[in-house]
Amino acid sequence: MEISEQARELHDKAVIYDGHNDSFIEHWARKEPMEIVGEWPEYHVDLPRLRAGGTTAFNCMVGCGDLFQAIELWDPIFQHVHNYPDDFLLVLEPEDIERAKAEDKIGLVPQVECCRFMNRSLRILRVLYELGLRVAILTHGEEDPDGLRSPDISGRFCTPADRERARRDYLGLTEFGKAAVQEMNRLGIVVDLAHTKDAAYYEAIELSKTPVVFSHGNCFTLSHHWRNLTDDQLKLLRDKGGVIGISCPRSFIAEDEENRTFDRFIDHIQYAIELIGDDHVGYGSDFDGTTKPVPPDPTYQPQITQKLLDRGFSEETILKFWGGNFLRVFREVREAAE
Numbered sequence: 001m002e003i004s005e006q007a008r009e010l011h012d013k014a015v016i017y018d019g020h021n022d023s024f025i026e027h028w029a030r031k032e033p034m035e036i037v038g039e040w041p042e043y044h045v046d047l048p049r050l051r052a053g054g055t056t057a058f059n060c061m062v063g064c065g066d067l068f069q070a071i072e073l074w075d076p077i078f079q080h081v082h083n084y085p086d087d088f089l090l091v092l093e094p095e096d097i098e099r100a101k102a103e104d105k106i107g108l109v110p111q112v113e114c115c116r117f118m119n120r121s122l123r124i125l126r127v128l129y130e131l132g133l134r135v136a137i138l139t140h141g142e143e144d145p146d147g148l149r150s151p152d153i154s155g156r157f158c159t160p161a162d163r164e165r166a167r168r169d170y171l172g173l174t175e176f177g178k179a180a181v182q183e184m185n186r187l188g189i190v191v192d193l194a195h196t197k198d199a200a201y202y203e204a205i206e207l208s209k210t211p212v213v214f215s216h217g218n219c220f221t222l223s224h225h226w227r228n229l230t231d232d233q234l235k236l237l238r239d240k241g242g243v244i245g246i247s248c249p250r251s252f253i254a255e256d257e258e259n260r261t262f263d264r265f266i267d268h269i270q271y272a273i274e275l276i277g278d279d280h281v282g283y284g285s286d287f288d289g290t291t292k293p294v295p296p297d298p299t300y301q302p303q304i305t306q307k308l309l310d311r312g313f314s315e316e317t318i319l320k321f322w323g324g325n326f327l328r329v330f331r332e333v334r335e336a337a338e
């Protein structure tokens with residue numbers, strides 16, 4: 001695909017902040033070196049492709065299963081920052097992302113993908129904050145009577161009526177879930193509602209004193225997948241100042257295989273911006289966390305810029321999409337911290 005001079009310049013100017021990346025846990029799962037420098041063609045992400053795509057920073061998933069795993073996944077963040085200081089830096093504050101852009105580095109933002117492994121202990125949450133935790137997904141959707149409860153939702157696709165039922169009848173946040181949201185607000189950790197089931201979504205977004213993000217997921221209207229947000233959920237996200245990260249998993253893009261196209265991925269960005277405005281839509285690839293993503297890796301990011309320009313979006317809107325919106329929420333959350 002031809003990239004115009006305008007698209008190239010705009011892309012080079014943009015702070016590109018990816019709301020969700022699973023590369024380290026994927027290396028961990030395959031028992032391979034937990035390193036993304038060099039070429040790793042069997043994965044979606046490596047340093048050359050991050051550079052080609054212009055990535056400035058990404059939320060780096062460092063915990064989903066248990067505490068041991070989380071600590072093991074944290075190590076490669078520190079290793080990359082120590083061993084490759086010209087390429088990576090640790091992001092603790094929004095200014096670090098701006099610094100990454102200015103110094104041509106890639107910022108790593110520690111993000112956990114559930115809080116269950118904290119074993120209902122706010123002490124663990126606070127220690128992880130000291131390690132650099134800045135974005136926390138409340139739940140990975142697991143059924144857990146002691147954690148952030150949700151009944152098992154087996155089907156991947158569902159009807160609008162199923163979503164209504166989920167909102168009305170399902171269990172929401174547990175006592176620990178509520179306490180965790182409040183402690184995250186106090187510490188200045190971004191509350192991330194990706195994977196959170198409907199009842200808990202509505203509870204958490206009301207409870208949080210700061211805007212929340214939905215780091216990776218798409219529009220339910222365009223693909224009736226449980227992991228996508230309904231129009232009602234998107235509007236509430238907007239009302240609370242939050243941001244959704246439009247994501248690359250095939251099933252989030254369309255129900256039918258033939259519709260899982262790059263253009264359909266762009267449709268989700270367009271739909272969300274038209275529904276809730278350009279202050280509330282960002283990017284959360286889920287690279288190395290899904291099979292055969294669309295688009296397939298970060299090198300396609302300049303093409304996203306081109307396609308958004310082709311659809312008539314302004315440069316300002318595109319800059320907000322790439323990083324401005326996630327950065328705004330990050331700033332608001334840090335400013336509100338006690």
Ligand SMILES: [Zn+2]
Pocket residue numbers: 113194195216286289
């Ligand atoms: Zn996920």
